Structures are given as C-alpha cells and as structure tokens.
Amino acid sequence: MKPISVNIIRDKVCTMVQDINFNYPKDIRFLLDEATHNERNPLGKTTLKLLQENADIAAKEHIPVCQDTGMVIVFLKIGQNVQLIDGSLNEAINEGVRQGYEQGYLRKSIVDDPLYERINTKDNTPCIIYSEIVDGEQVEIEIGTKGFGSENMSMLQMLKPAQGEQGVIDTVLNAIKQAGPNACPPMVVGVGIGGSFDYAAVLAKKATLRDATMANPNPKYAQLEKTLLTEANKLNIGPQGFKGDTTVLAINIEYFPTHIAGLPVAVNISCHITRHAKEVIQ
C-alpha cells in the first residue's frame, strides 16, 4: 500500500481553489482570445476585450475574476493501492476549501439549509465531493468552482430513445437559448448523455471541467460537439447577450451506457470563466 497523507490533499485543495479564482484556465483563455479576434459585432468585441482586461487585472492584482467565487466541486480518483493516512479525507478537503476561501479573500456563498433558514456557513463549506476508486497508487484531484448565475440555467431531460440525435440537439440549444444573458455568455456548456437521471447530471458537470480545447475521443460525439457549437453560435445571443457570433466558447459531451428505454440528457450551463484545475498526488 502506498501511504498518502490527507494533509497533502488539504493543502492542494487550499491552493487550487485560490488559483482558479485568480487565473483563467489556459484552455478557456485561449478560446476567449480566439473569440475576441473573430467576433464581428462591435459591441460584442468590445465586451470580449473587457473580459480579457478583467482576466488580466485579476491575475495581476490577485482579485477574483468574478465575485461569485462559487460552490466547490471535487472529483477524486483514488488508486486502490493508496492508503489515506492522518485523518478523515472528507474533513481534509473541506478544511482545504475553508482555508483557501479565507486566505484568498474569496466570497463565502454557501447556505446550510437550502429551503428554510438559509444561513451562510461563512466558510464556503461544505463542498461537493465525488470519489471513484481506480487502479493504481495515486490520487487525482479535479476541482471546479461553480457560480450559480449559470448553474441556475442548467436543465435535464429524459428523452425517448426515438428522439435520438435531434432530440439532444434541441435540448442543448433550448437550454442555451433560455440561459441567454443570465448565464454570462460566452458560455461553456457541459452535456451528459446516458446513464441515469442523476448520473447524466454528473456527466454534464464532468464535461464542463474537461479541457475545452479537446474534442471527445469518440469521433461521432466529437462531430456532435462541433455541430452543437456551430448551431449555438448562430443563436445571436452574443457576449453578455449583446448579440454577435460568440454565444458559446465550447461544448463538451460526456456519455455513458444507459437503459434500453432511456436517453437522459443533462445540460450544465457554465460561464466564460469556467474555473477548473486538475492535480495528481503520487
């Protein structure tokens, strides 16, 4: 067994949550720069340039790119030959979030009871943790921090298998249309296809965290990503809803086998920041 201290994981989480709030991920910045160059609507182009300027100020001055520093979502892949030592993994991850949000002067946006009291927990915990046991002797931590302006515009549909590809296209484009200016376009859209009601949504979330410059390895799904991106950018929502060519920066699809009777489709809408990072601890 390979021992790994949960304290190392805590410290990584603490650094990562700060880093993603101050610095645009490289993939998203690349797409933003490309879109700024290509945008034909003058007001859209000006807006994209302001987003670039905002990103530069944030990185230089250590001010969060967006004031909604989000709810933290952690995907863990834990090698089955790893023994986690020095305490509770869940507590360590939440402690990393707590320390990172305090040290970085990040906004605390979590309320403890979603329906009744809605009292702010004041340390941005708890975060959401998904863990998976895989082969090997390392721990992979993937972190996203999600603002809710865009999260609120996400949706899930249980399609009939006969609705097929067109059903998926309609669902995704409809979600983007409804999100409009509320989701801080240009958006990044994660689509989860298959699995079950719950798992489709997890896949959609995972899709938002994937490198946005990489296509799905399956050529059919890669083609669908391309089709969706082209169609979405014809909607003329544009940067911040000011119209133009740039409504969506990227559409990532993740898929999973499903039941003979089902075709679940989840659309997780994310914004032009889409903060994400991945680290491996060996």
Next chain:
Amino acid sequence: MIKVTTPITKKLCETLQVGDLVYITGTIYTARDAAHKRLTEMINQGIELPFDLKDATIYYVGPTPTPPNKTFGSAGPTTSARMDTYAGKLYDLGVSVTIGKGYRSKAVQDAIIKNNALYMVAIGGAGALLGKCVKHAEVIAFEDLGTEAIQRLEVVDFPVTVAIDGKGRMLYE
C-alpha cells in the same frame, strides 16, 4: 459614451436610451436577495429604511471580501431576475436605477415605464474590473448578511449599458 453623476434624477433618466453605454460616478447602494427581502419587510411594517430611495441607484451585487491592502474586492453584477419580485415596489418608492445582469419580468418593465426609471446591466463575470471602479465602501445595514449586506459605494466611471429605458424599450428581445 455618456458620463453621469448621481443622483440619477428622473429628468436625467429621460435623456438616456436603451443601448447607451453610461459611466456612472457617485453613490450607489448594493443589495441582493436577502437584503431585498428585509427591505420589503421593513417597508411593509413602515420601518425607516437604511437609505433614501428617492433617485437612488441600486446595484445587485455580492462582492468578495476586501483584502487588507485594497479598496474593494471583486464586484460584478448578479442575475437581476431574482430581484424581480421586489423591484416594482422599490421603483414605485423612488428608486431610479437598478443595475444587474440578464432578463427582467414584464412587471418590472411596466414599473420602469410607469416611473420613468431605468434598468442597466454591467458585465457579468468582470468582477475584478468593476471592483476597481469602487473608491470607497461602507456597510450601512444588515452586516450579519456578510456579502449580502447593504453597502454604500462611491464609484468612479462605473461602466453600464441601459437595458430597459423609460419607454420600456429592451436591450434583449
């Protein structure tokens, strides 16, 4: 590009049209979900409000905490639609401008027309850039709400676009 100084009076509102890029200098008040709920409760109970609503500009924002060596944190707009339930009443009581992002309801559009007021949008997700326009900030009510407390901000050249004007014309169709 149009520069305006607060208070943004109804007379000043009349000169601004949908799509105008406006730079605001002066005093604006932060308020989002929880603060709106409390303000409305206070109005219903006839309690005096923490600031004068007449010709006031309300900014829908929940900023990040201010680091020790800075004037203010990150402060971009939040989604306005969540404040739609409360906005009509505030416009009726004298608020001339609200600033946020995204769509408004038909009821809010009607309240804007009725009161000859304005709805403006700032760039969503440009919190670092917008926060730098804040030169002074002071919590004036509901400190227990943390980021949702009401703050009086002094801003200089705060960039916004008119999204609904006094004639009810809308930027997003």
